[in-house]
Amino acid sequence: MAPEGERATEAAAERSSGKPETTASERVHAGRAMRENDVVLLEMNDGERATFATLRAGKVIDLGKRARAPAEAFLGAPFGSMYEARHNTGEVERIGATTEVINEETDDEEAFAAPLADERSNKNVPNTEHGAQTLTDSEIAALKREFTGEEMVEIIAAYSKTFEEKTAFAQEKYKARKLKKHMTKILARFPSPRVVCEQYFYENPSKTSYMRFDSLSMLMNMANVGAHGQTLVLETCGGLVLGSIMHRMGGFGRICNGFVGTNPTGMEVVQNMNFDPTHYDSVRHASLSGLIEARQKGAVEADTTRAKSMETTEPSTAEKKERVYMKMKFANDGDMSDFTQHGFSSLVIASLSVEPKAVLEQLLPLCASSASFAVWFNASQPLAEAYYYLRNSNLAVNLSLVEPFLRSQQVLPGRTHPVMTTDAGSGGFILSGTYVGGVNTNTPIEANKKPKREENS
Amino acid sequence: MAPEGERATEAAAERSSGKPETTASERVHAGRAMRENDVVLLEMNDGERATFATLRAGKVIDLGKRARAPAEAFLGAPFGSMYEARHNTGEVERIGATTEVINEETDDEEAFAAPLADERSNKNVPNTEHGAQTLTDSEIAALKREFTGEEMVEIIAAYSKTFEEKTAFAQEKYKARKLKKHMTKILARFPSPRVVCEQYFYENPSKTSYMRFDSLSMLMNMANVGAHGQTLVLETCGGLVLGSIMHRMGGFGRICNGFVGTNPTGMEVVQNMNFDPTHYDSVRHASLSGLIEARQKGAVEADTTRAKSMETTEPSTAEKKERVYMKMKFANDGDMSDFTQHGFSSLVIASLSVEPKAVLEQLLPLCASSASFAVWFNASQPLAEAYYYLRNSNLAVNLSLVEPFLRSQQVLPGRTHPVMTTDAGSGGFILSGTYVGGVNTNTPIEANKKPKREENS
Amino acid sequence: MSHVRGTMLYASPAPETDRERLIRENDLVVVVEGFNAAVAQRIRIGETFVSRHGRFPHAALVGVAFGTKIRASDGRGFVHVCAPTPELWTKVLAHRTQILYAPDIALVSAEMELRPGSTVLESGTGSGSLTHALARCVAPTGKVWTFEFNETRVKAAEEEFRANGIDEVTTVTHRDIERDGFPEELASTADAVFLDLPGPQKCVASVARSLRPNGVLCTFSPCIEQVHKTIVEMKKHGFADIKTVELLGRHYDVEGRCLQTDLSAPLSKETKGGWRKDQKRPRDGATEDSASTLTETVVAHPQQRLQSHTAYLTFARLIPAPENWTETLAERAKTSESGNEEVLKRAAEFLAKRRGTKKRYRPQSDAPKQPSKHVISNPDDYSD
Amino acid sequence: MSHVRGTMLYASPAPETDRERLIRENDLVVVVEGFNAAVAQRIRIGETFVSRHGRFPHAALVGVAFGTKIRASDGRGFVHVCAPTPELWTKVLAHRTQILYAPDIALVSAEMELRPGSTVLESGTGSGSLTHALARCVAPTGKVWTFEFNETRVKAAEEEFRANGIDEVTTVTHRDIERDGFPEELASTADAVFLDLPGPQKCVASVARSLRPNGVLCTFSPCIEQVHKTIVEMKKHGFADIKTVELLGRHYDVEGRCLQTDLSAPLSKETKGGWRKDQKRPRDGATEDSASTLTETVVAHPQQRLQSHTAYLTFARLIPAPENWTETLAERAKTSESGNEEVLKRAAEFLAKRRGTKKRYRPQSDAPKQPSKHVISNPDDYSD
Known part of the structure; x- marks a missing residue:
């Protein structure tokens, strides 16, 4: 793990130089050129479908629905670029922002009446479009080989029996x-974590335990995750939460990926986030029971800790493979002692497998005094039980149990309303607070009748 | 209790007469004239404050903020009438719908920019209005005795230092x-139940256990409350839920107000709903444990039932007073036997004092086969436990646990958005379903291995 | 009145003793096949209901109590046969249009203050989802007049209403309400009117004619611009007490769940793979032989697939105007235009006299106004 | 880098051993007085914090660990002294304007994809609620440029930022962004821009100039009409991937509750009077000597008092245009206008040839169009 001081010096140097913020920003900004081995999320037709692709020269990327593109079409262009894949030629052409210019000033009767009828399943007239096309499927297929996408649309419209009867x-x-x-x-x-989170949420949510992006963002903020912090995370969201923490801390500070049992769970999602070695180097895997033991024994009895940490650094072959790929190390003795001595400044828990109350009871004592913590679960009750326990045992203040209620809005002339249906009906619940059980000394004006120690162990 | 048949004949007669629906509607519609002894909810300034008043000739009604009105101002006018109380003269004058005609076509820059600044606490300029008035308080008070409300507004504006600088x-x-x-x-x-419910919800919510109106409406519908039904209700919402059921059933059918322990809880809210004797006559109070016992003993052993029902008809003096006022009787032997023999077609539970699972377990067997039930609680967990129990014990199908999420919307030109803050942040949760544990016979194709009986007792 | 069979108008108790309501021929039955899967069946001897659970001859259902669990004649699976209600009907009806669902139906019925004896007008009829609930509210002495623009749908609705027995209190009519308004015969008869139309603002005047005093108008509009247009019309036609709301029914899934409390043990199958769907919990709290570090708990979480918007519901009341209100209004308007200066003059005189009396002098209102201390450099944008 | 004291920029671990972070003079401390009641205190020896819980001399706090529970010097009550974070600051800051709250702040920070090293522009600064969270995201190597129209607020923010130590990465400037746009020196430097202004549509062009390729613009507008106007401008200025959301933070109350299961016993005090607020449950599940028919359970229910709307958040990305994109677009537009007929002619020829080849004849596209079978009597209203 790179010493804290080194990066701090670098940062200070940047700050004192001529245009420091530009330099730093240049290094991390999301509009940089796509490079060999970068992961890119290719999103087709405004979210109709999407795929993660690793850019390697010579590789042809499958875009789904029989569309393909060579990696070279993307390499060198800035992230965020937009393309058109033409089905007739197989070309991929880079374009600018959307070409459709909607006349937003049109606010006439039509714009009001038509979409209403339209959106509510053609409530007023039976759908006449079906079967109104005079071209056969095979003719359309043949035409597609000769004409561009825009041209096809004109042709198809011209050969529709009902097109001219439609309103503009x-x-x-x-x-x-x-x-x-x-x-x-x-x-x-x-x-970015936002993009990766949404992609999994809508396409493969069980991989990330249905973590919704707004909830992930609240986990980061409520746990006060930031540069120079020391963050303990327990997650079973495939690495999404860990990756989000890495992104937020930017290689400044330390992250402990605490795991249940003897091996870390899969953290594959992290691999999709284009992190550089600095980011990976700020992370250590550590067994939670090892951490708890090390904390209880204290720094003087490091022997057992070592034994424990040695034990956890013997992962299975499959595990090893993943670990090597992800360039993240297991905590060694020094790390374990650092973690337990200084305590964590932030604690993040996101797992549907463990009981929040039991976990907080065991992990909060690993935190520094006045540390921030945030716990996510997809039902309120386990968090409510934890909340009740923490309040009644005086382990935490600033307790808050929040359900983020997110809704997308369609904003179109005459047709503005919240989206009708969603697959994002729940973002789960977040319990957060400030740990106040970590104080050792009884100050002259300390109020507690019994020492805090007892309560926390 | 009036025999079912009698009312049915009356109804049939109405249906076959010339303009039957008008007649029936005339009798119940909410725009009828206000009469002596009617309760009216007087709502001041679009909900700024409100008060229930019983109209008695000669009575002066306190409208709050030093405004008063004689009952005569209302008697004879239709419900729903609007009035102006002039502070300078003490007059109450009946008016029509709002006199303010807003120019809704105005959609200029001003309408966009101004309200934004306004709503978000004058974000752009410090509030200069305070102290801008050149008239003293005592001058204003003196003027008020001479001028009408509208005139006062003109005068006050003219003497404001900042009025002319404001935008239109x-x-x-x-x-x-x-x-x-x-x-x-x-x-x-x-x-009406809607009006009464909202009034309590915003002004005195603990009286009705924070029952929100949309939840109340869902209780009625999900429990299939309607004419000719036999409804069992257990509520501790001050009579609000009972009143809503009485309104829905309109005196057709029977309502059993089941109570915990030996006496009904307060049902005062019912008194505010202007029910006629037919409505009161359709209700019987009955001890829930008495009903359960009667059901278990069966009709043949009516003795114990009688003893039980006699016992519950000896209320305390306070109870008696209320009971008399409310014109509702306690169930007698015949009622008890009717209730238990035919079973209830609808079951409604709305109480924060009892455990939903335990209550459903005991009360569902009192229902007719395929009866509808709905249970309200202000937290999801007790209902989730009941849901889980009912599903696993095969006592109910069509199970649904719903949280009604209600939001008010401000609709004004250039200033349309959901209301910013609310005191109606939760309407609670509703568990509903169809009871299928009430079938006695094993039909040839009946699937259950053990008789249903056993399961329900 | 005896039990009304095969209709869903009345939530009657069981007429037979011992709480059973028996299925007869021609009854409508809601066959519940599982969680959230149900279909409607009209009982006809000779017909057979076939589903993935097996074959269910109708004949075998006659005489069976509503609510019974029925095993398939080929022994494959089972279903529950439930009595129809408007809410169950909404789940199983044939969709001819988008329909209203239970939460909106409940709120609409109640905000319109419907009760036995009420008269309510509806347009359009659509698939009749709301109509059934309205009929239950106003039966047995009230009336639902429902109007539909599309003739095919009118015919289908008519047939359905008869079969379901709600025709007793319901009449469906083919009529374009936006163009033609409600029939004049219904003037001043309605306690409530419900509009689910693309252009509700076009018929507000007709609604005002149809309603009794204090009657309620409810409109159902998906888009906010439509709401705005309708409210403008409402204010023009004597409505007040206008409010716009939206109501989402957030459905929850309920599941039993194993949560691990021991951090040293590896995550087990029970806890790792997400939810244990529909796994039954042993009755009476008897624990399974699972590891002692597993806590079993029942949790409820909102479903991910959600109807996140149906429509904005706008409610308004027709305020009964006092006699000669139109004249009074006109007079008031005149006064406020011309009377302004006169009032200010009178006020100035009154104040001058009073100030003289009290021997207190204050800056006159006609003194030159001082410029505001807070100069706004861009007054167009930053007005208070 | 050592522990940064008295600032809330870095969530540092405890530099001292054994997990304690000690309070020193000039540190900012968030004094937690109870549930949802907190105030900020800058530690100055000689000063005393006085609350309804008693007197707390600052001198006594120096050397005490953050998180300690402190009894008042007059022995009346106690408070907790917590280390400041941007989230706690949002709870205790002086409101000079309406502010953003934790859920919106979290979503904005994350949707703008901020990380150490990012450059972000904000207007207006307001009370600095969002600014602190942005600073935490971009520190130590990034930069927050924040602009405020009101000079008094600029001064107050400047002072606060310095005292709270976020000035290291934050610069606040007095400027009217709606009128003057963002400074030209910042052109193409920003990774993200946040606008909370009455007229965000007026500065979209300036935002487009300030952003790097793929940069994110976020606007915060309470009213939907404003959102609409802004999106029109975004589309004109090369933005895509536009989405509008709103986020409510629904806060839950958590309480222990006694529920009665026996229906024969009268409702007891425990169950009758609503919630038993804040009553402690005995540890380790030991039950009280209450009647056995009472089930005690922990419940969470949404708070009634709710911030039910803050604003619509609109996010958009500046799409990096390829070289000569303007020319390409113009050409495309020309083609689509003139090329239509030419294309149709070519298509007709192609089809004629193909149909000839395949020996299949189909109705020609130029055959007279048949009227639709579904005659619409009122086509203006009922178009599909």
Whole structure:
């Protein structure tokens, strides 16, 4: 682990130089060029589908629905670039922001009436579009080989029996739908924690335990995760929470990835976040029971700690493989003693497998006095029990149990309303607070009748 | 209790007559004239404050903030009428719908920018209004004795140092605020369950256990409360839930107000709802343990039932007083036997004092096969435990645990958004389902291995 | 009145003794196949209900009590046969349009203050989801007049209402309410009106004619712009007490869950793989032989798939105007226009006299106004 | 880097051994007086903090560990002295304006993808509630440039930022961003921009100039009409990936509760009077000597008093345009206008040829169009 002082000096040097913030920003900003071995999230047609891709020269990336693109189409362009994949030629062309210019000033009767009828399943007239196309499927397929996506849309509209009867609004909508079918728009996203979290949440949520992005953001803030902190994390969200902490701390400070049992759980998600070695170097895996034992024994009896930490550094082959790939080390004796001596400034817990109350009871004593902690769960009750315990045992203040209620809004002329259905109906619940059980001394004005020590062990 | 058949005949007669629905509607509609002894909810200035008043000739009603009105001002006018109380003269004058005609077409910059600054606490300029008035308080008081509310507003604006510097929008708002101060607008509401529920919820919520109106409405619907039903209710919401059931059943069918222990809890809220004797006559108070016992003993052994029901008909003096006032009787032997023989078609539970699981376990067997039930609680966990029990013991199907999430919306030109803060942050949770444990016979294709009986007792 | 069979109008108790309500031919039955899966069946001897759970001949259901658990004739699985209610009907009905769901239906019914004897108008009928609940509210002496623009849907609704027995209090009519308004015969008869139309603002005037004094108008509009237009019309036509709300029904999943408390033991199968769906908990708190470090607990969490918006519900009341109100209003408007200066003059005189009397002098209101100390450099944007 | 005292920029561990962080003079301390009641105190020897809990001389706090429970010098009550964090600061700061609260702050910080080294622009500074959290995100190598229109607030913020130690990475400037835009010196330097202004649409062009490629713009607007105007501008200025959300923090109360299970016993004091607030439950599950029919349980229920709306948060990304994109766009527009007929002609030829080849004849596209079978009587209202 790089000594704290070194990075601090570097930071100070940057601050004192001519345009320090630009330099530092340049190094981390999400609009930098895509480079060999970078992971990029390719998002098709505004979220219709998406795929993580590692950019390697010569590689052809499968975009789904028979679309493909060579890695070279992306390498060298800034993250955040947008592309069009043309189905007729197989070309991938870089474009700018959306070309559709909607006349937002139109606020006439049509814009009000039409979308209403439209959105509420054509409540007023049966859907006549079906079967209104005079071109056969095979003709359309043949035309696609000759014409571009935009051209196809014009052709298909011209051969529709009902197109001309539609209102201008409905024609617009019809064309947009057809365009989507014949041309793929690609957004090359930098895999920030926000982007990675949303991608898993909507596509593979069990991998990240249904962690929603707003909840993840609250975990970071409520636990006061930031540079130069010493953060203990217990998560079974595939590494998403760990990655988010790494991103927030930027290699400044130390992260202890505490695990239940003898081996860390899978942390594959971290690999998708384009972290540099500095970030990986700030993380140590450590067995939670080892940490607890080391803390109880104290620094003077380091022997047992060593034995324990040695034990936990013998992972299975599969585990080893992952560990090597992720460039994260297991805590050694020095790390363990550092962790337990200084205590953690932040504690983050995000797991549906462990009981929040029991875990807090065991892990809070590893924290520094006045440390911030935040616990996520997808139901309120286990957190309520923990809350009740912490309040009644005077282990924490500033306790708060919050359910983040997030809603997306459609904002369109005459058609503004919250989105109708969502797969993000719950972001879970977050218990947070300030640990006040970690004080050893009885000051002259200390109020407690019995020493704090007793309560915390 | 009036025999079912009698009312049914009456209803049938109404249906076959010339304009039957008008007649029936006439009798119950909420816009009928206010009569002697009616309860009316007088709501001042769009909900600024409100008071229940019983209209008795010669009575002077206190409207709060030193405003008063004679009952005669209301008697004879339709419920729903609107009034202005003028502070300078003490007059109460009946008016029509709001006189303020807002120019809703105005959608200019001002309407956008001004309210924003305004709503977000004058974020851009310090509040200069304070101290800008050149009239002294005593002068204003003297003027009020000479001028009407509208006139006062004009005078006060003219003597404000800052009024002319305000935008037209801010001037409008300033005047509206001043008008509120010098004139009271009164809405004479019919005390429907909706109106009564909201009044208690915002003014005296502990009386009705924080029952929110949308939750109350869901209790009625999910428990399938309607005419000709036989409804069992256990509530400690001051009579609000019972009253809502009486309103829904309109005197058709029977209601059993089941109570815990030996006496009904307070049901005063029912008195505010202007029910006629037919409504009161459809209700019987009964001890829940008495009902359970009667059900277990069966109709053949009615003796014990009688003893029990006799016992519960000896209320304390205070209880007696209330009972008499409310014109509701205790169940006699015949009622008890009717209730237990036919079973209840609907079960409604709304109490923060009893455990939902235990109560459902004991009361569901009193229901008819395929009866609907709905239980309200202000936290999800006790209902979740009940849900889990009912599902695993196969006592109910169509189980649903719902949290109604209600939000009010401000709709104004350029200033549309959900209301910023609310005192209605929770409506509680509702568990509902269909009781399927009440079937006695093993039909040829009946699937259960052991008789249902055993499970329900 | 005896038990009304095969209709869902009345939540009657069991007419037979011992709490059983028996299924007869032509009854409507809601067959519950499992969690959140149900279908409607009209009992016809000779017909058979076939599902993934097996075959269920209708004949075998006759004489069985509503609520019974029925095993398939081919022994494969079982279903529950439930009595229909408006809420169950909403779950099983044929969708001819988007429909209203239970929370909105409940709120609408109650905010419109419906009770036996009420008259309510509805447009459009749509799939009849709301209509059934309205009929239950106003039965047996009230009336639901429901109007639908689409003739095919009118026919389908008519048939359904008859079969379900709500035709006793419900009449469905083919009519374009936005264009033609409600029928004049219904003027001043309605206690409440419900509008679910693309342009509700077009018929507010007609609604005002149809309502009794203090009647309630409720509109159901998905988009906020529509709400705005409708409220403008409401204010023009004598409505007040206007409020707009939205109601989400947040459904919760309930599950038994094993949580680990010992941090030294590896995460077990029970705790690692997420939720143990539908696993039954032993009755009476008897614990399984699982490791002692597992705490079993029941949890409720909101479902991820959520109807996150249905529509904005706007409620307004028709305020009964006093006699000659129109004239009074006009007079008031005149006074406020011309009377302003006159009032200020009178006030100035009154004040001058009073100030003289009290021997206290204050700056006159006509003294030159001082500029505000807080100069705003960009007054267009930053007005208070 | 050693522990940074008296600032809330770094969540440092305890530099002393045994997990204690000690309070020194000039440190900022958040004094927690009870549930949801806290105040900020700057430690100055000689000063005394006085509250309803008693008197707390600052001198007595020096050398005490953050997190300690302190009894008042007059023995009346106690408080906890906590280390400041941006979240605690949001609870105790002086309100000069409406402020952002924890949930919005968390979402904004994270959606803007802030990390150590990022550059972020903010307008307006307001009470500095968000600024502190932004500073924590970008420290130690990043930068927060925050702009405020009101000079008094600029001065107050400047002083606060210095005292709280976030001035290391934060600069507050007096500037009217709506009128003047962001400074040209900051062009293409920002990773993210946050706007909380009455007219954010007025400065979208300036934001586009200030952002790096793929930078994020976030606007905070209470009213939906404002959001609409801003999105129109965003689309004009090269932004895409636009989304609007709102986030409510629903706070829950947690209480121990006695629930009665026996229906024959009268409701007891414990169950009748609502919640038993803050009553402690005996540890280790030892039950009280209450009647056996009382079940004690911990429940969480949403608080009734709720911030039910703060603002709509709109996020958008500046899409890095390829070289010559403006020219390409213009060309495309030209093609789509003139090229339409040409394309259709080519398509007709292609189809004719193909149909000839395949010997299949189909109705020509130029055949007279048949009227739709579904005649719409009021096409203005009922278009599909």
